[in-house]
Amino acid sequence: MPGQRRVGRSTWSFxxxxxxISSAAVAGPMExxxxxxxxxxxxxxxxxxxxxxxxxxxxxxxxDAVSIALKKADLTNRDIDVxxxxxxxxxxxxxxxxxxxxxxxxxxxxxxCSTSMLSLSLAAALVEAGYARYAAxxxxxxxxxxxxxxxxxTEYGGQKPATAQWTVTGxxxxxxxxREQGPRIRYATIGTVTDRxxxxxFDMGTAMAPAAAKTIQTHFEDTGRTPKDYDLIVxxxxxxxxxxxTRELLEKEGYRMGDQFxxxxxxxxxxxxxxxxxxxxxxxxAIVTYGHLLEQMMKGTYRRILVVATGALLSPISxxxxxxxxxxxxxxxxxxx
Amino acid sequence: MSFSTSAILKKEQDxxxxxxxxxxxxxxxxxxxxxxxxxxxxxxxxxxxxxxxMYVEGFGFKPETAGDPAVATLIFISCFLTGIGVYDRIGQWxxxxxxxxxxxxxxxxxxAALEHRAEGWVLGVGGNMFKLAxxxxxxxTVSAFFxxxxxxxxxxxx
Numbered sequence: 001m002p003g004q005r006r007v008g009r010s011t012w013s014f015x016x017x018x019x020x021i022s023s024a025a026v027a028g029p030m031e032x033x034x035x036x037x038x039x040x041x042x043x044x045x046x047x048x049x050x051x052x053x054x055x056x057x058x059x060x061x062x063x064d065a066v067s068i069a070l071k072k073a074d075l076t077n078r079d080i081d082v083x084x085x086x087x088x089x090x091x092x093x094x095x096x097x098x099x100x101x102x103x104x105x106x107x108x109x110x111x112x113c114s115t116s117m118l119s120l121s122l123a124a125a126l127v128e129a130g131y132a133r134y135a136a137x138x139x140x141x142x143x144x145x146x147x148x149x150x151x152x153x154t155e156y157g158g159q160k161p162a163t164a165q166w167t168v169t170g171x172x173x174x175x176x177x178x179r180e181q182g183p184r185i186r187y188a189t190i191g192t193v194t195d196r197x198x199x200x201x202f203d204m205g206t207a208m209a210p211a212a213a214k215t216i217q218t219h220f221e222d223t224g225r226t227p228k229d230y231d232l233i234v235x236x237x238x239x240x241x242x243x244x245x246t247r248e249l250l251e252k253e254g255y256r257m258g259d260q261f262x263x264x265x266x267x268x269x270x271x272x273x274x275x276x277x278x279x280x281x282x283x284x285x286a287i288v289t290y291g292h293l294l295e296q297m298m299k300g301t302y303r304r305i306l307v308v309a310t311g312a313l314l315s316p317i318s319x320x321x322x323x324x325x326x327x328x329x330x331x332x333x334x335x336x337x
Numbered sequence: 338m339s340f341s342t343s344a345i346l347k348k349e350q351d352x353x354x355x356x357x358x359x360x361x362x363x364x365x366x367x368x369x370x371x372x373x374x375x376x377x378x379x380x381x382x383x384x385x386x387x388x389x390x391m392y393v394e395g396f397g398f399k400p401e402t403a404g405d406p407a408v409a410t411l412i413f414i415s416c417f418l419t420g421i422g423v424y425d426r427i428g429q430w431x432x433x434x435x436x437x438x439x440x441x442x443x444x445x446x447x448x449a450a451l452e453h454r455a456e457g458w459v460l461g462v463g464g465n466m467f468k469l470a471x472x473x474x475x476x477x478t479v480s481a482f483f484x485x486x487x488x489x490x491x492x493x494x495x
Contacts, residue, residue: 053455153452155419156469157428157435157444159370162363197351198358206358244361274429277363 005128008222011189018124019182020334021134021175022073024065025291027283028143028169034269039292040170041068047144047169055089058142058171062087062098065171065290066138073134073175080104080175081132084123086115087140087282088167089149094140104136113237114191114311115139116172116286117330121188123176124332133177140171141281150201150316163203163241166275168268172286174294183297187223187333191215193313195324201314204325205242205265205277208310211327212238213249215308219331220255231302232260234293236285236309236329239265239278264288285309297336304335370432377427377434385411385438408439415440419447445469 007013024041032043042064044050049057062085070076083104085095092108099106111118116139123135146167147154176185194214198207212235220226227233238246243263250257264285265278289307296302308331319325342350388407392398398406418424424444428435435441446466453465467474 055455148452152469153448155422155425155444155448155451157419157424157441157448159429159432159436161365196354197347203362206362209358210354241358241361241363245358248357248361 007187009218010192011187011219011222012121012125013187013223014124014128014185016128017178017180017184018127018176019179019184020294021075021177021179021182022069023172023174023290023294024068024072025172025287026061026065026068026170027287027291028061030143030273031168031170031268031287034273036268036288036292039295040287041065041072041291044169047142054142054144054148055093058087058089058094058140058145058169059097059101061142061169061171062094062138062140062173063101065140065173066098066102066136069136069138069173069175075134075175077103080134080136082107082123082126083136083138084109084119085136085138085140086110086119088112088146094142094145095138098138098140102136111309111328111330112311112313113141113280113282113284114309114328114330115282116236116289117188117307117309117332118311120174120176120185120332121190121330123174124185124188127176127178135176136173137176138171138173139282139286141167141169141283143167143169143281146281150314160276161202162276163200163205164276165204165237165239165265165278165280166269167281168237168279168284168287169281170283170287172283172290174290183294183334183336185332186335187219187331189215189219189222189331189333191218191329191331193326193328195326197324199319199322199324201319201325203241204237204280204312205239206245207242207312207325208327208329209238209242209245210249211329212236212242212246212308212310213253215329215331216246216250216306217253217255219306219308219333223333225333227255227257227261230260230304230306230333232262232293232305233257234261234267234285234288234305234307235263235265236307236311237265237278237280238263238310239276239280241277242310267292294334297334300336302336304333306331306333373430374432374434374437377431378437379434381411381435381438381440411438411440412443415443416447419444420451424448442470442473445473 087094119137123137392403450466453461
């Protein structure tokens with residue numbers, strides 16, 4: 001019987017040296033022109049990425065991210081024992097179709113935009129338990145495929161409210177294994193699904209904020225850590241509306257989140273880029289984490305960070321039927337030592 | 338047995354949350370949006386009127402029939418602007434100003450047709466081009482039917 005690895009209500013403690021071996025982030029043209037443009041491994045010139053359809057473009061981005069991550073780790077697909085991936089499209093097609101090209105035993109996972117940290121938590125657990133020597137976790141999202149599926153045609157001239165968000169085009173992949181160096185995955189806190197009665201699909205930040213607050217609170221309770229223990233705590237894609245709400249919800253619970261509490265959705269685009277409240281999508285937290293934050297950890301800017309990816313678990317059918325938007329958030333704690 | 342909190346308590350909590358969230362939501366600029374919509378919508382109508390004059394003066398249409406080519410021209414302009422990817426940007430700025438006139442209807446059809454071209458001509462373009470415009474046609478026809486009946490009944494009573 002291995003040692004107890006569950007801490008508190010829903011936090012997994014990784015006792016071994018489970019680390020990010022390498023990571024890759026690829027992004028669309030608009031993201032490339034954004035604030036973190038220099039951090040991405042590859043920037044596509046257009047939204048089609050040389051493919052015939054947007055769906056194929058999204059898949060290509062995910063495949064490219066996997067191959068770049070492999071190359072950086074100096075590994076081949078034969079070395080990776082499991083590939084966990086997810087996206088936003090019906091039946092997880094970007095992930096499953098990419099798995100066909102990637103050729104690694106595949107587990108499709110879905111947690112909407114929280115899939116980035118969901119897949120990484122599972123990858124780390126599989127490595128920790130010895131079911132995989134190396135595991136790859138990846139996600140993708142594409143502005144046009146997401147709009148097509150969840151909302152209106154991209155060229156439709158309907159006015160969007162200021163609470164709407166802009167789905168990030170790109171893909172991010174992290175390769176996990178046991179090593180002595182690199183950003184270590186210390187904890188993963190698995191979120192519970194919550195809703196606070198929000199039904200508006202153009203206001204995802206408000207819908208997801210309570211889920212993020214709950215997971216962050218659970219993480220602190222389970223691990224005994226406080227906001228001060230982290231150099232940076234980032235939420236996935238709460239953006240301009242949801243992020244301050246989460247801050248206030250946590251304040252009410254007695255957690256004072258300082259300036260180190262940020263949001264990936266507010267880090268990608270410049271204020272000149274018209275993205276309403278900010279970025280969203282699986283790739284939002286993924287390209288910031290895999291492209292920027294882990295790099296900054298290696299450089300020594302951050303010693304310990306917590307990434308809280310948030311997901312709105314709605315479908316076009318559920319909101320048309322007037323159902324509320326259930327949301328979830330999963331947190332992963334990284335540290336350097 | 339139920340896993341959830343009581344419906345009344347949940348409703349209270351939801352309302353409390355709504356109040357908290359509302360502080361952080363940017364206020365919709367209703368007045369500004371109305372002004373923009375009025376101006377842009379008005380300009381589109383002015384353009385339509387100008388086109389009608391052009392067709393009457395330049396092409397020998399009668400004033401009663403000049404509306405048809407004028408509307409067709411507006412539809413063409415709207416389709417063209419949608420095709421080159423400009424209409425949605427104007428729409429974001431102008432709101433109802435570009436959505437309500439015939440140009441908005443044309444944009445709804447063309448944008449859906451473009452969007453679903455990748456799924457083929459029949460199931461993609463054919464099956465989806467009325468996705469957004471369909472409800473307008475359906476409820477336009479239904480309301481016309483009922484207004485027609487009311488109109489006839491009033492006439493019979495007079």
